[in-house]
Each structure stands twice: as C-alpha cells, then as structure tokens.
Amino acid sequence: SDVGSQKERVVTEEEWLQKWEMGNIGFHKEQRHPLLQKYLDVLLNGRSGLRIFFPLCGKAVEMKWLADMGHSIVGVEISEQAVKEFFSEHSLPYCEEPVPEISGAKMFQSTSGNISLYCCSIYDLSSSIVGKFDGVWDRGALVAVNPCDRQRYASLMINLVEKNSSYLLVTVSYDPDKHKGPPFYVPESEIQSLFG
Ligand code: SAH
Numbered sequence: 492s493d494v495g496s497q498k499e500r501v502v503t504e505e506e507w508l509q510k511w512e513m514g515n516i517g518f519h520k521e522q523r524h525p526l527l528q529k530y531l532d533v534l535l536n537g538r539s540g541l542r543i544f545f546p547l548c549g550k551a552v553e554m555k556w557l558a559d560m561g562h563s564i565v566g567v568e569i570s571e572q573a574v575k576e577f578f579s580e581h582s583l584p585y586c587e588e589p590v591p592e593i594s595g596a597k598m599f600q601s602t603s604g605n606i607s608l609y610c611c612s613i614y615d616l617s618s619s620i621v622g623k624f625d626g627v628w629d630r631g632a633l634v635a636v637n638p639c640d641r642q643r644y645a646s647l648m649i650n651l652v653e654k655n656s657s658y659l660l661v662t663v664s665y666d667p668d669k670h671k672g673p674p675f676y677v678p679e680s681e682i683q684s685l686f687g
Pocket of ligand 1: 504507508518519520546547548549550551567568569570573611612613614630631632635
C-alpha cells in the first residue's frame with residue numbers, strides 16, 4: 492500500500508501527555524507481550540545481566556519482568572505520569588533526580604537501582620548520557636514516532652546499541668488509508684532502509 496496518507500501526520504508531545512491525562516492509553520497492555528516471550532532467547536542470546544533499552548516506554552510491564560530476571564533496564568518516556576504509574580503499579584520505591592545534561596529532564600530510578608526511566612524526549616538522549624545497550628525492545632516506539640522523524644529516530648537507536656546487540660522490533664501491518672495512526676504503518680522496505 493501507499494503510506495502517503497500518513498506521511499505528513501504529526502502527533503505532538505502535548506497530545507501524548509493529554510492521552511495519558513485522559514487515560515486514552517489503549518496501547519498499554521497489562522499482560523506481557525507474547526512476542527517478547529516468544530523471542531526472549533533471541534534478545535538474550537545466552538547472555539545474562541544485560542543493559543536493555545525501552546524507547547518510548549510508557550509503563551510497559553515487560554520492564555519489570557526483565558528487571559526481575561537480572562537485567563538492567565533503561566527507558567525513556569515523555570510523560571511523567573506514565574513513569575510514576577509504572578513504579579506505583581509495581582509497588583517499586585524510586586527516587587527522582589535531575590539530568591544535568593538535559594534541561595528539564597528527570598531520571599526516575601528504582602531504589603534497587605536496576606530500572607532507570609528518563610522523563611524527557613528520546614531525541615534529547617545520546618550514548619554519552621545513557622551509555623550503550625545490549626538489547627532493545629521496540630514495541631509501540633518506531634510505530635509511534637512521527638513519520639517525519641523516523642530517520643532521526645533510527646540513527647539515534649543505531650548509536651545507542653553495542654556492536655553485539657539484539658534489537659526486537661514490533662510493527663503492525665494494515666492499510667494506512669483506513670487508519671491515521673499511531674501506530675503508524677512502517678513497511679518492511681522502510682525498516683530495511685532505516686536499519687540496514
Ligand atoms: N512502548 C510502550 C508505549 C507505547 S505508546 C508500550 O508498549 O506500551 C508511545 C509512548 O511514547 C507514549 O507513552 C508517549 O507518551 C511516548 N512518547 C511519544 N513521543 C515521545 C518522545 N519524543 N520521547 C519520549 N517518549 C515519547
């Protein structure tokens with residue numbers, strides 16, 4: 492299909508914050524994503540104690556699941572409400588501190604230290620701030636990014652991963668003329684050209 496109908500669409504940060512305020516968060520699932528369970532071995536590739544990144548993390552329950560397995564989780568999310576709901580819904584004590592490199596940003600970290608959620612735009616991050624990751628769980632992230640920002644997003648993600656990393660990406664396939672998104676339709680060919 493032609494994706495022309497979605498190419499110009501922009502969802503602003505303000506609109507995302509409003510979705511959280513209104514509880515308009517149909518993308519959030521209480522159950523772990525079946526594809527993460529199915530491909531967990533691919534993500535881990537026999538390794539333990541990984542640094543795993545959740546771009547545009549919302550309050551994804553898989554962060555707690557992987558942290559409980561002994562991995563260290565870093566997420567980024569523009570909505571402070573989402574971040575706070577994550578910690579409270581899992582009864583995880585946390586502390587909150589400013590991020591000196593990013594004006595206005597805060598980092599929320601579980602007291603146990605293994606889950607760090609940055610509350611800022613993903614475009615404010617760099618590997619000098621968050622380091623590099625062994626694994627990425629990209630669900631509701633690339634497909635939530637505005638079509639005009641995809642190239643920038645993919646370049647950033649490539650910069651944030653170690654050489655021997657695994658990147659699990661979930662996309663959705665549908666006729667983009669029938670739904671305005673997000674989630675946006677990202678054709679396989681575009682994924683190939685973005686990530687190589
Ligand atoms: N990955 C999550 C959430 C998907 S919805 C899940 O699987 O449930 C996309 C999320 O990205 C929303 O919570 C929205 O608030 C957040 N978001 C949108 N633009 C962002 C940006 N530029 N930087 C960080 N977070 C952003």
